[in-house]
Each structure stands twice: as C-alpha cells, then as structure tokens.
Amino acid sequence: IISVAIRLDSKGSVFYVSKRLGQNGKLFNFLKFRTMYKDNDRLLKEYLSKNKEARLEWEKYQKLKNFDPRVTRIGRFLRKTSLDELPQIINVLFGQMSLVGPRPYLPQELEKIGDSINTILLAKPGITGLWQVSGRNELDFQTRVDLDCFYVTNWSLWFDIVILLKTIYAVLKQKGAY
Known part of the structure; x- marks a missing residue:
C-alpha cells in the first residue's frame, strides 16, 4: 500500500537508499521509503x-x-507516522543495523560530529535510539550526538528494552516527527 501511494504521489523509486556510517565506520546502504x-x-x-x-x-x-x-504529500504522512523507517528492518536482517542504537550518520557529517564519532561507531546504528525517545527532531544536532555517545557508553539490555518501550509512545505521540 505504501509503495503504491509513493508511486502515485511523485516520480522516482519507492525506496530511498543512502550510504551511512555503520559499526566501525563501515559504509552500508541505508533503506527508507522515499519521502522526497x-x-x-x-x-x-x-x-x-x-x-x-x-x-x-x-x-x-x-x-x-x-x-x-x-517532502512529498505522502512523505509528510510517512514521516509523521514513522512508517518511512520500516525498510530498515531489512538493514537489521542483513546485520548492518540493530533495533536500538545511535542513528546512522551520513559520511559528510563526520567533521560536524567531531571526536564523538569514535564512540558512536563502536555500536551498530539503530532504527530507534535514545535521541528518538528524547525529543527526536526537536533536538539540535549536537544534542543528538551527545545522546548517541551516552547510549553507547552506558549500553545495557535493560536500557534497550526501555528505549523500545518508549519508542512506541514516541511514535504514537508523533512529537518531533517531520
């Protein structure tokens, strides 16, 4: 249904594929439904x-x-509901991402991230993470980096469970989703 809606709304591929930094700096093809x-x-x-x-x-x-x-019309809806993120499950199945972790950064963001990148790249990027349940796009870039570093240096299974549960609330509330 999402694929058909994207095709009817605008020209282009159904998927958005972007090179992102994975664990240990390894680049991978990050998948999302196209919203632009x-x-x-x-x-x-x-x-x-x-x-x-x-x-x-x-x-x-x-x-x-x-x-x-x-952003396209259907793209606004997909972003607001976080449905644009569903294809990342494929990244998880390929071992490139995990359900919880720091967000996957773009290679061109390396300089802006600074030395924090050394900590962030110790973990696999996640579909959700501490930044998403702490305000998502309401947070500035540096706060996102700081939260990702905090997550990596304080990781525990319990922390992941709490973040997953808080993600349900964050997605339903739609705050910071655009």
Missing part, C-alpha cells in the same frame, strides 16, 4: 537561499520543522 521529490537537493538549496529563517533552522537542526519543500 527526486530533485530534493535543488529544492532545498533554492528554498534556503530565499529564506533566512529556514537557513538558520537548517544550520542548527539539519531539519526543517514547519515546511520542507523537498
């Missing part, structure tokens, strides 16, 4: 060049909360 238009980089660049407030928000959060010109 094909020419999303151009749309973002144009929008940020014309909108100073949005540019400042992008620089702080690496996200746009109120309006993102790149």
Whole structure:
C-alpha cells in the first residue's frame, strides 16, 4: 500500500537508499521509503537561499520543522507516522543495523560530529535510539550526538528494552516527527 501511494504521489523509486556510517565506520546502504521529490537537493538549496529563517533552522537542526519543500504529500504522512523507517528492518536482517542504537550518520557529517564519532561507531546504528525517545527532531544536532555517545557508553539490555518501550509512545505521540 505504501509503495503504491509513493508511486502515485511523485516520480522516482519507492525506496530511498543512502550510504551511512555503520559499526566501525563501515559504509552500508541505508533503506527508507522515499519521502522526497527526486530533485530534493535543488529544492532545498533554492528554498534556503530565499529564506533566512529556514537557513538558520537548517544550520542548527539539519531539519526543517514547519515546511520542507523537498517532502512529498505522502512523505509528510510517512514521516509523521514513522512508517518511512520500516525498510530498515531489512538493514537489521542483513546485520548492518540493530533495533536500538545511535542513528546512522551520513559520511559528510563526520567533521560536524567531531571526536564523538569514535564512540558512536563502536555500536551498530539503530532504527530507534535514545535521541528518538528524547525529543527526536526537536533536538539540535549536537544534542543528538551527545545522546548517541551516552547510549553507547552506558549500553545495557535493560536500557534497550526501555528505549523500545518508549519508542512506541514516541511514535504514537508523533512529537518531533517531520
């Protein structure tokens, strides 16, 4: 149903595939349902060049909360409900990700992360994690990095269970999902 909705809404692949940093810095193909238009980089660049407030928000959060010109109609729904994340189960089955862990970072974010990357890359990235149950996209980038470091250095099975349970609440509440 999701695949058909994506196809009817805009041109392009049903899946979004992106190179991400996995455990020990190994790159892998990160999967999501596509929520953006094909020419999303151009749309973002144009929008940020014309909108100073949005540019400042992008620089702080690496996200746009109120309006993102790149996101399709079905994409807004998929992001709000976190259904765009479902294909990551395939990444878990291939051993590239786990259910809980730090979020998978983009290779170009290495410099911005700084020395914290050495800690973060000790663990497999997760579909959910401490940042998601602590505010998701309401948090700035540095807070996300700090939470991921805290998770890795304080890992326990009980911690993962608590995060999984809190994820259910976070997804249902939809706060910070855009």
